[in-house]
Amino acid sequence: MLKNLTWYTERAISEISLGGLMVLVILRALQYNMVRVRDKYLHTNCLAAIANMSCEFRNLHPYVAQRLISLFETLTKRRARLCSEVEGGELNNVDLPHHTEEKTEEIMDHISVLDEVLRMLLEIINSCVAHQLTNNANVVYALLHKRHLFTQHTHHPVAQNIDMVIGYFSTRLQRVQEGAGGDLGVTEVLQCIKKGAEQWSSDRLKKFPDLKFRYVEEERPEEFFTPYVWSLVNSCGGVYWASEGGARALGDLLAC
Numbered sequence: 001m002l003k004n005l006t007w008y009t010e011r012a013i014s015e016i017s018l019g020g021l022m023v024l025v026i027l028r029a030l031q032y033n034m035v036r037v038r039d040k041y042l043h044t045n046c047l048a049a050i051a052n053m054s055c056e057f058r059n060l061h062p063y064v065a066q067r068l069i070s071l072f073e074t075l076t077k078r079r080a081r082l083c084s085e086v087e088g089g090e091l092n093n094v095d096l097p098h099h100t101e102e103k104t105e106e107i108m109d110h111i112s113v114l115d116e117v118l119r120m121l122l123e124i125i126n127s128c129v130a131h132q133l134t135n136n137a138n139v140v141y142a143l144l145h146k147r148h149l150f151t152q153h154t155h156h157p158v159a160q161n162i163d164m165v166i167g168y169f170s171t172r173l174q175r176v177q178e179g180a181g182g183d184l185g186v187t188e189v190l191q192c193i194k195k196g197a198e199q200w201s202s203d204r205l206k207k208f209p210d211l212k213f214r215y216v217e218e219e220r221p222e223e224f225f226t227p228y229v230w231s232l233v234n235s236c237g238g239v240y241w242a243s244e245g246g247a248r249a250l251g252d253l254l255a256c
Contacts, residue, residue: 001016017061019053019057024061027064027068029046030042030043040113047120047121051213056131059136061138068121068125069146073149082111085107126161127210130202131202141186141193143169157208
């Protein structure tokens, strides 16, 4: 376990597993990419990395589980907003019809990317609950907290598994809450989830192939990585070159 991560400033985390931290950092990179950069290469590899780990998630930190579901929520809302812009005719411009057409095409491309990412996130969540539900009470808690999100994704086969998990634990929580005669606290909800998980049978879920992705290197990877690394150094390194010769020298070094 890692303790006192002072460099992670987004939220104070006193203790987290290395695997949980990896998932958290990748999710953060994925969200930043979807909002700012929109680099398909980056989000594809981020999703593949999380997918490969998903069937082995155990005791995910509450914040990691929350971020996973929150990312799904953020992208779902963005997709709905973009669809309403297209369907509501908000992009129509009588004076510049070609501009409107180009803008609509750009938005439709972004919606297509969002669909792909949302599908992958559903598969990752499904993989987690299908293989490690008994070891991930915090993931179940996050799913129950945002259960309304998944009603609009039931057309995805894997979402039906998630809906079944949500329904099972929702029913148990409702019975416990009625017996207690009032609302349950976080600790009580987690205890109920853990007890319910002990009686849960994964046989009731539809089986899907395990998520396995392998990185396939291009024939000449340096054609991508050399200018890409150089662009990162140039934009984020805080180094200011006095002449083109200095920049060229570093480019030659990266090409070695």
